Amino acid sequence: MKSGVFWLTAFESGLDFHLDERITPIQSLVTAGKKPRSRRVLCHLGPCGAAEVDQAVKAAKLAFEPWSKLSGMERARVMIEAAHIIESRREEIAETEVVNNGKSITEARLDVDSARLCIEYYAGLASTLAGQHVQLPGGSFAYTRREPLGVCAGIGAWNYPFQIAAWKSAPALACGNSMVFKPSPVTPVTAVLLAEIYMQAGAPEGLFNVVQGGQETGSFLCHHPDVAKVSFTGSIPTGQKIMEMASKGVKPVTLELGGKSPLIIFQDSDLENAVRGALMANFLSQGQVCSNGTRVFVQREILSEFVEEVVRRTQAIAIGDPLLESTRMGALVSRPHLEKVLYFVEKAKEEGATVLCGGERFVPADPTLRGGYYMTPCVLGDCTDEMTCVKEEIFGPVMSVLSFETEEEVLQRANDTTMGLAAGVFTRDVARAHRVVEQLKAGSCFINNYNITPVEVPFGGFKMSGIGRENGQVTVEYYSQLKTVFVEMGDVDSLF
Ligand SMILES: NC(=O)c1ccc[n+]([C@@H]2O[C@H](COP(=O)([O-])OP(=O)(O)OC[C@H]3O[C@@H](n4cnc5c(N)ncnc54)[C@H](O)[C@@H]3O)[C@@H](O)[C@H]2O)c1
Numbered sequence: 356m357k358s359g360v361f362w363l364t365a366f367e368s369g370l371d372f373h374l375d376e377r378i379t380p381i382q383s384l385v386t387a388g389k390k391p392r393s394r395r396v397l398c399h400l401g402p403c404g405a406a407e408v409d410q411a412v413k414a415a416k417l418a419f420e421p422w423s424k425l426s427g428m429e430r431a432r433v434m435i436e437a438a439h440i441i442e443s444r445r446e447e448i449a450e451t452e453v454v455n456n457g458k459s460i461t462e463a464r465l466d467v468d469s470a471r472l473c474i475e476y477y478a479g480l481a482s483t484l485a486g487q488h489v490q491l492p493g494g495s496f497a498y499t500r501r502e503p504l505g506v507c508a509g510i511g512a513w514n515y516p517f518q519i520a521a522w523k524s525a526p527a528l529a530c531g532n533s534m535v536f537k538p539s540p541v542t543p544v545t546a547v548l549l550a551e552i553y554m555q556a557g558a559p560e561g562l563f564n565v566v567q568g569g570q571e572t573g574s575f576l577c578h579h580p581d582v583a584k585v586s587f588t589g590s591i592p593t594g595q596k597i598m599e600m601a602s603k604g605v606k607p608v609t610l611e612l613g614g615k616s617p618l619i620i621f622q623d624s625d626l627e628n629a630v631r632g633a634l635m636a637n638f639l640s641q642g643q644v645c646s647n648g649t650r651v652f653v654q655r656e657i658l659s660e661f662v663e664e665v666v667r668r669t670q671a672i673a674i675g676d677p678l679l680e681s682t683r684m685g686a687l688v689s690r691p692h693l694e695k696v697l698y699f700v701e702k703a704k705e706e707g708a709t710v711l712c713g714g715e716r717f718v719p720a721d722p723t724l725r726g727g728y729y730m731t732p733c734v735l736g737d738c739t740d741e742m743t744c745v746k747e748e749i750f751g752p753v754m755s756v757l758s759f760e761t762e763e764e765v766l767q768r769a770n771d772t773t774m775g776l777a778a779g780v781f782t783r784d785v786a787r788a789h790r791v792v793e794q795l796k797a798g799s800c801f802i803n804n805y806n807i808t809p810v811e812v813p814f815g816g817f818k819m820s821g822i823g824r825e826n827g828q829v830t831v832e833y834y835s836q837l838k839t840v841f842v843e844m845g846d847v848d849s850l851f
Pocket residue numbers: 510511512513514515537538539540568569570571572573574577588589590591593594596597610611612613614644645646748750776816820821
């Protein structure tokens with residue numbers, strides 16, 4: 356394992372990756388990651404231990420002092436510059452993300468754009484952070500100040516590696532915090548590019564640090580006494596552990612966890628748009644999306660028409676080399692994950708579902724990609740609420756289609772889950788759309804669309820899908836604390 360002062364930049368050059376050493380206070384270094392697209396080794400990294408995590412937190416603590424003293428306008432300047440650099444390096448970052456994660460270049464570009472927009476958005480908000488003035492009797496008054504928390508920890512999942520790092524760091528930095536970020540060991544590379552970009556943009560050394568590693572490294576971070584907050588994106592079981600660890604230090608948490616979201620398609624829907632929505636709800640990022648609407652409830656009257664069209668479109672999805680412009684579905688993130696998703700398809704068959712298309716391993720024609728983790732996107736028919744494919748988060752390209760008769764029935768079934776990240780409804784009836792959404796127990800609801808996440812609006816879940824929100828104005832509340840100052844203008848009215 357490498358230790359000391361290293362910065363990892365990894366970019367593909369033929370089949371190799373370069374480790375570029377520079378002087379920074381940031382560590383990177385985990386397990387060997389395999390490129391999902393080809394199964395070749397992406398890079399070898401050693402996990403950060405307690406000493407490296409401590410070093411990164413110390414660097415972040417040092418950076419916090421000057422950064423938190425800057426005005427919002429001054430912080431915004433650095434963030435806007437970072438956004439410009441991201442824009443100018445868009446293609447390079449997107450290509451690195453493809454190699455890191457396996458998703459198509461088209462989607463990777465959109466992820467880079469979302470990261471940039473998020474940084475721009477919070478740069479815009481940085482100078483608007485303000486408190487309140489409250490008049491009290493006798494000329495006295497009180498005021499509130501919105502203050503940063505200190506060193507925030509960010510822990511990311513592997514499905515949107517660069518975007519998650521930006522969605523966490525942008526509001527954190529805008530509010531005057533510093534951050535130590537740990538990407539998933541499965542996709543370790545692109546968060547490091549973001550660290551490099553913040554440095555190039557003029558951020559103080561140590562403002563955004565990347566530590567690499569798995570659960571042990573993550574738990575060092577959560578337990579570190581100088582970490583003031585933990586923002587986590589990942590699975591529910593890990594989220595529960597994060598909350599438990601943070602509770603020891605009574606630290607606030609943001610938890611962006613899993614889902615098993617419903618998408619309800621009424622018979623009066625615009626069918627073309629409903630089919631497009633269902634595809635967007637299930638097959639982005641090879642189906643590895645937390646908010647996916649994987650339980651597609653279709654009203655009985657249009658079931659066969661819907662299924663025919665959705666299957667036709669699913670079979671037409673171009674699978675293969677994610678670096679090709681024409682590809683719409685790349686590789687799943689790892690071999691164990693691919694096997695898990697294929698197992699869910701087998702289990703669905705055993706439990707009585709019908710495979711209407713896909714659900715099989717896919718071997719690309721290009722011999723250099725044969726070891727990659729590809730599968731054909733799958734539509735399951737004849738699904739019932741008790742089936743494993745309908746109850747559990749698969750996190751792969753598998754859509755379960757269910758039929759329903761009435762609004763009341765579908766609402767009861769849609770809400771019958773411990774999770775509540777997202778939900779969607781397609782209908783031309785405006786009154787019904789709002790009535791249904793009001794009753795859906797989910798944090799992010801879509802009417803006549805699915806899986807759009809503009810950075811200006813909050814995103815997050817109800818129930819076991821999480822705590823707190825990312826994006827939107829409200830997120831500044833999750834990265835700051837309110838101080839109240841009482842000011843006496845007269846004499847102290849003492850009882851003693
Ligand atoms: N709600 C959202 O915004 C959102 C977004 C993306 C992914 N997700 C969810 O993430 C899951 C898939 O991602 P994953 O497999 O990377 O999740 P995961 O929970 O396995 O890992 C997430 C991160 O937590 C770290 N980690 C694991 N154990 C830890 C521990 N004990 N202490 C500290 N850190 C620990 C991992 O190294 C990784 O960085 C899915 O359930 C998906 O729904 C949610």
